[in-house]
Amino acid sequence: MDESVYDKNRELQRKLDHFIKQARANEKKQELYETFGFEIIGASNPRQLRDLLLSRSVARFQLLDMVLCLVDHQKDADRLFFEHDEEARLDSANKLLILDAIKDIDLIQSLTVIPLLGIEALTRYRWMINDLKCRDQIKSAAYFPLLRSNQVIGAMMLLSQDPHRYQKGIGTLFLQKLSAMTAVAIENCLNQQRIKEISYQDVLTQAYNRRYFDLRFKDEIARCVRWDDDLICMFLDVDHFKKVNDNYGHQTGDSVLRHMVNLIKEQVRSCDIVARYGGEEFVVALPSTTLHAAHEIAERLRKAIYSSAIILHDKQLNVSVSIGMASLRDLSISLQHDADFICTALLDRADKALYEAKEGGRNQVAVYTNPML
Structure with a gap:
């Protein structure tokens, strides 16, 4: 070739x-x-x-x-x-x-x-x-x-x-x-x-609903326990809300709740959980937050709500809230504790603190203190 x-x-x-x-x-x-x-x-x-x-x-x-x-x-x-x-x-x-x-x-x-x-x-x-x-x-x-x-x-x-x-x-x-x-x-x-x-949203206020809160709350608690972070649970309740509904009507009551949620969202971070827990009661979870920092947030929020009037035609309505708080770290829990137990205990403590705020005259922030100490 x-x-x-x-x-x-x-x-x-x-x-x-x-x-x-x-x-x-x-x-x-x-x-x-x-x-x-x-x-x-x-x-x-x-x-x-x-x-x-x-x-x-x-x-x-x-x-x-x-x-x-x-x-x-x-x-x-x-x-x-x-x-x-x-x-x-x-x-x-x-x-x-x-x-x-x-x-x-x-x-x-x-x-x-x-x-x-x-x-x-x-x-x-x-x-x-x-x-x-x-x-x-x-x-x-x-x-x-x-x-x-x-x-x-x-x-x-x-x-x-x-x-x-x-x-x-x-x-x-x-x-x-x-x-x-x-x-x-x-x-x-x-x-x-x-x-x-x-x-997962409450239709009226656009806050999260209780179902979503319960799911997320467990996840955040587990994460904070794992990383030895604190988490603050905060209950908020509108003072004398029944009187608002009775005197001004349920539409006004709805406006009060929406107004309050907007103010809450302005004061907290996007990673915090704001949910309507029932009626005029709301719960906020603040992961990776110290009790001192959470107390400052709660006070700012309480003052913002009390000083912010809702305009009703030619009148204005001022409302106040009572706030109860509890700290995850104060529970003295460990990784061995059941997540449901921790959630229930923390919510119960925050609810008791809210009751103290109500009993103490309303329009105030109360932090749960262990009666055994």
């Missing part, structure tokens, strides 16, 4: 082997992206979705890091993604950017619907990565918009140390599919959580 023909055949075979290898690599890559896409679509709650997108994706796709930017059209994204998890909020502070639909309008308008790769993505969206610890190691980036119903609901930035990883003009089909599935996953997951929360 002519040597030139042999060389040509060998070169053709080499090219064929290269194409086959590339096709197999693309097939594996497509399978990887599709598998991950189905995982995020199947996320059961915002916390799981957050973990998949911000943590597991980095390892799965061998990235330096990833930034997810969301437009908070309904003003609840931060709460839904981080509720009751302050540690995760701190860990993800620079990776999950939540934009206010009004305050951050300039940044939102900069989110193009066209994917960008390489230097252009880094230059145009430098604000997305400015606060990352690894920002000096970033050599290439891929920007993909998150679109739903022709509306930009956010964007994702994939970051790499490899300057050749993302370059303008390279194929982005797999990543575009992933961004589309991410947008669907975020919308579905947040909507499911919103629907779930409705079942």
Whole structure:
């Protein structure tokens, strides 16, 4: 055989082997992206979705890091993604950017619907990565918009140390599919959580209901016992509420309760649990809070409610509340104690403190003290 023909055949075979290898690599890559896409679509709650997108994706796709930017059209994204998890909020502070639909309008308008790769993505969206610890190691980036119903609901930035990883003009089909599935996953997951929360809310006041409180209370107590943190249970009761209903009507009474819940939420953190326990009685759980700090919160709340009038046509109505508090740490419990026992004991102590506040003249804060001491 002519040597030139042999060389040509060998070169053709080499090219064929290269194409086959590339096709197999693309097939594996497509399978990887599709598998991950189905995982995020199947996320059961915002916390799981957050973990998949911000943590597991980095390892799965061998990235330096990833930034997810969301437009908070309904003003609840931060709460839904981080509720009751302050540690995760701190860990993800620079990776999950939540934009206010009004305050951050300039940044939102900069989110193009066209994917960008390489230097252009880094230059145009430098604000997305400015606060990352690894920002000096970033050599290439891929920007993909998150679109739903022709509306930009956010964007994702994939970051790499490899300057050749993302370059303008390279194929982005797999990543575009992933961004589309991410947008669907975020919308579905947040909507499911919103629907779930409705079942946990008191219809009148929009505080949590007792069913939700009982579930969360056990979880928070278990966590605080495990980490040797204190937790304060606080009962609040509107003073002379029956007179309000009798003298002004039940609609006014409803307004008083809604007004009080709004004031409570202003004084506590997003990780605290505010629930309607029954009638005009409310309960607040303050995890990882000292008794001293909780007492200051209770006093501020008591003063805010007493000094804040409810306007009724041409008149104004002032109400007061009595508050009873009890500390988890004062129970002298351990990990061996049954969760139901701890919950019951703490609620009972807070209720007894509330009774003391009522008996002491109302419009005051009382802290449970052990009569055996």
